[in-house]
Amino acid sequence: MSADSSRLGRASAAFGxxxxxxxxxxxxxxxxxxxxHPLTNLMNAIAxxxxxxxxxxxxxxxxxxxxxxxxxxxxxxxRPDRLxxxxxxxxxxxxxxxxxxxxxx
Amino acid sequence: xxxxxxxxxxxxxxxxxxxxxxxxxxVFVETLNARDQNLQRIRTAALAVAxxxxxxxxxxxxxYLHFYPxxxxxxxxxxxxxxxxxxxxxKEHLFLMTLILSFYLPIAARDKLASSAxxxxxxxxxxxxxxxxxxxxxxxxxxxxxxxxxxxLRPSGAEIRK
Numbered sequence: 001m002s003a004d005s006s007r008l009g010r011a012s013a014a015f016g017x018x019x020x021x022x023x024x025x026x027x028x029x030x031x032x033x034x035x036x037h038p039l040t041n042l043m044n045a046i047a048x049x050x051x052x053x054x055x056x057x058x059x060x061x062x063x064x065x066x067x068x069x070x071x072x073x074x075x076x077x078x079r080p081d082r083l084x085x086x087x088x089x090x091x092x093x094x095x096x097x098x099x100x101x102x103x104x105x
Numbered sequence: 106x107x108x109x110x111x112x113x114x115x116x117x118x119x120x121x122x123x124x125x126x127x128x129x130x131x132v133f134v135e136t137l138n139a140r141d142q143n144l145q146r147i148r149t150a151a152l153a154v155a156x157x158x159x160x161x162x163x164x165x166x167x168x169y170l171h172f173y174p175x176x177x178x179x180x181x182x183x184x185x186x187x188x189x190x191x192x193x194x195x196k197e198h199l200f201l202m203t204l205i206l207s208f209y210l211p212i213a214a215r216d217k218l219a220s221s222a223x224x225x226x227x228x229x230x231x232x233x234x235x236x237x238x239x240x241x242x243x244x245x246x247x248x249x250x251x252x253x254x255x256x257x258l259r260p261s262g263a264e265i266r267k
Binding site: 006008011016018023034049051055062087091099102103 | 162169190191194195197198199201202204206208209212213215216217221222226231234238
């Protein structure tokens with residue numbers, strides 16, 4: 001295996017980590033706003049609807065983290081397979097977590 | 106034929122969601138055979154995923170804010186309240202995850218797919234997640250739609266229709 005085949009590009013690694021973190025943030029925020037209505041009211045006031053605010057917050061977080069990680073190169077030191085597993089795990093936990101949250105509560 | 110803005114926006118939302126999901130599958134299959142000759146096609150398909158999902162987001166968001174409250178009231182009065190309480194709540198938040206992954210896919214597809222196995226695995230993973238979550242979201246849409254239908258068809262549905 002060549003060195004090239006074992007690494008992700010800087011942008012791919014940085015925004016991959018940003019996507020994983022944003023995915024977890026999205027699920028966490030959905031659960032917290034569902035349980036804590038003052039937060040829902042605040043999010044309703046920001047963009048007219050809490051779901052709109054959440055979508056915009058997700059996009060801003062994803063772009064902000066991606067650009068930050070791209071500059072620091074910190075994420076590139078993580079082994080690609082670990083990053084891929086982290087992203088996949090974050091997506092599965094987020095999806096199952098959302099369904100479980102609304103099913104139970 | 107009487108197709109309202111409500112109908113057109115809802116159907117366009119679902120259509121763009123399906124197109125985004127199918128495009129993610131296209132990216133997945135192309136990436137399995139990634140080489141220099143099909144790199145541009147992979148990147149174009151990845152960009153198509155993002156564009157289709159953004160269209161689904163805007164149209165779905167508009168419909169959700171302007172037309173869904175009436176249907177939500179019907180569902181909650183009907184025999185399938187979980188169509189909203191579980192499936193719509195999950196769908197509307199799960200979609201945001203799919204959207205973020207769709208934004209990321211064109212970035213991952215810009216990597217050196219022909220020479221980097223890690224880059225290919227990342228694109229395969231993200232495309233698969235988008236396709237699978239897209240299918241789950243489409244299925245949830247069907248449950249929500251049926252939630253409205255059973256509310257209108259039940260014996261007391263006439264009261265809701267008023």
